[in-house]
Amino acid sequence: MRSYANNLAPHSIRVNSVHPTxxxxxxxxxDAMQEFLAQDPALSNALANALPIDVLQPVDISNxxxxxxxxxxxxxxxxxxxxxxxxxxxx
Amino acid sequence: xxxxxxxxxxxxxxxxxxxxxxxxIRLAQExxxxxxxxxxxxxxxxxxxxxTPDDLAETVKEVEALDRRIVAIQADVRDYGTLKAALxxxxxxxxxxxxxxxxxxxxxxxTAEELTDxxxxxxMDVNLMGVWHTAKAAIPHLRAAxxxxxxxxxxxxxxxxxxxxxxxxxxKHGVVGLMRTLALELAPDMIRVNSIHPTTVNTDxxxxxxxxxxxxxxxxxxxxxxEVLGPRFQALxxxPIPWVEPVDISNxxxxxxxxxxxxxxxxxxxxxxxxxxxxxx
Numbered sequence: 001m002r003s004y005a006n007n008l009a010p011h012s013i014r015v016n017s018v019h020p021t022x023x024x025x026x027x028x029x030x031d032a033m034q035e036f037l038a039q040d041p042a043l044s045n046a047l048a049n050a051l052p053i054d055v056l057q058p059v060d061i062s063n064x065x066x067x068x069x070x071x072x073x074x075x076x077x078x079x080x081x082x083x084x085x086x087x088x089x090x091x
Numbered sequence: 092x093x094x095x096x097x098x099x100x101x102x103x104x105x106x107x108x109x110x111x112x113x114x115x116i117r118l119a120q121e122x123x124x125x126x127x128x129x130x131x132x133x134x135x136x137x138x139x140x141x142x143t144p145d146d147l148a149e150t151v152k153e154v155e156a157l158d159r160r161i162v163a164i165q166a167d168v169r170d171y172g173t174l175k176a177a178l179x180x181x182x183x184x185x186x187x188x189x190x191x192x193x194x195x196x197x198x199x200x201x202t203a204e205e206l207t208d209x210x211x212x213x214x215m216d217v218n219l220m221g222v223w224h225t226a227k228a229a230i231p232h233l234r235a236a237x238x239x240x241x242x243x244x245x246x247x248x249x250x251x252x253x254x255x256x257x258x259x260x261x262x263k264h265g266v267v268g269l270m271r272t273l274a275l276e277l278a279p280d281m282i283r284v285n286s287i288h289p290t291t292v293n294t295d296x297x298x299x300x301x302x303x304x305x306x307x308x309x310x311x312x313x314x315x316x317x318e319v320l321g322p323r324f325q326a327l328x329x330x331p332i333p334w335v336e337p338v339d340i341s342n343x344x345x346x347x348x349x350x351x352x353x354x355x356x357x358x359x360x361x362x363x364x365x366x367x368x369x370x371x372x
Contacts, residue, residue, distance in 0.1 A: 002368045005329060005365050005368050006329055006365070006368060006369060006370050009328075009329035009330045009331070009364075009365050009369075010331060012330060012331065014330070014365075021354075049278075049354075050274065050275060050278035050356065050357065051278045051281065051283070051354060051356060052278070052279060052281070053354055056354050060353065060354050063351035063352065064351075064352070064355070066351075067346045067351065067352075072342035072343075072345075072346065073342070073343070073346075073362075074339065075290075075330060075332065075335045075339050075362060075363070075364045076343070076360075076361070076362055076363075077329060077330060077364065077365040077368075078329060078361070078363075078365040078367060078368030078369075079360065079361050081355075081358065081360065082355070082357070082358050083352075083354060083355055084354070084355075084357075085278075085354045085356065086274055086275070086278050086283075086356040086357040088357065089271050089274050089275065089356070089357025089358075090275065090357075
């Protein structure tokens with residue numbers, strides 16, 4: 001992302017990344033994942049968000065994508081944008 | 092009233108002009124009422140003319156023209172008592188606060204060797220302590236509202252070193268630490284806290300003879316125009332633009348303040364035309 005942001009900036013092409021915490025999709029909400037987490041309560045605790053929100057909805061990530069690609073963000077490039085309910089800041 | 096922040100009330104410091112006025116207008120366009128404060132006065136260590144009561148009156152006029160309510164009060168972010176009284180007065184009139192924009196900031200320059208204690212102290216007092224005061228005064232009101240969004244204005248200089256502005260860089264880095272801590276402390280109350288990191292913004296803080304001198308010490312004062320300086324400012328950015336406009340920062344404040352960003356907290360959001368990731372050369 002950072003390399004492409006640099007390479008493409010002269011062409012006014014912006015490149016950013018979004019960094020979700022757990023999102024309510026089949027990739028996370030499935031039997032295998034539930035079984036894996038059930039093995040050890042510490043795992044679930046380690047994955048808890050700062051905000052009192054268990055899981056984000058897909059639209060929360062979509063809203064970030066929609067903002068980044070819109071002209072509202074016309075000078076935003078090379079940015080890592082967490083959409084993570086404060087998860088990474090909690091570490 | 093429709094809009095992305097309809098029904099909300101925003102508290103904005105440094106709202107008389109520049110980015111703060113732009114935030115007030117942009118948030119009002121999307122349905123928010125505004126509590127605006129500004130020092131409307133001069134600090135001796137600041138090498139350009141600061142805001143005036145007329146500037147704040149113009150912000151009031153522009154927000155009211157959008158059919159939104161605004162309470163505007165002259166207050167210095169360095170003085171917690173006055174700032175808190177101003178906010179409390181605004182909340183008494185507009186009933187709540189959901190959004191906080193800690194925007195008030197100053198700029199001056201000198202190498203670490205040259206900076207005076209006065210320059211250092213004024214910078215820390217306005218650009219860091221003032222931000223803390225703003226959040227501190229607002230927290231009880233945000234809790235009462237059942238949650239909210241605090242946006243701290245840092246700078247690309249809050250995430251990287253820059254020669255000649257060690258005090259500004261230090262204060263703006265401090266804002267990041269404050270943001271991260273506030274985000275943790277306030278998450279259980281659903282109060283989100285993030286920082287914005289602009290590159291050069293086209294405002295009076297940059298478009299003045301003192302800032303021009305910093306970027307073009309080699310040119311005679313008469314030749315330091317915005318047109319001549321543009322390419323030098325542009326050299327900071329990856330995108331081929333000299334500076335961003337105040338509305339570009341307002342659009343980031345609006346996004347973070349809105350429910351579109353309901354689960355974004357603890358984030359440093361550059362609006363910097365790629366200046367932070369730009370490789371030299």
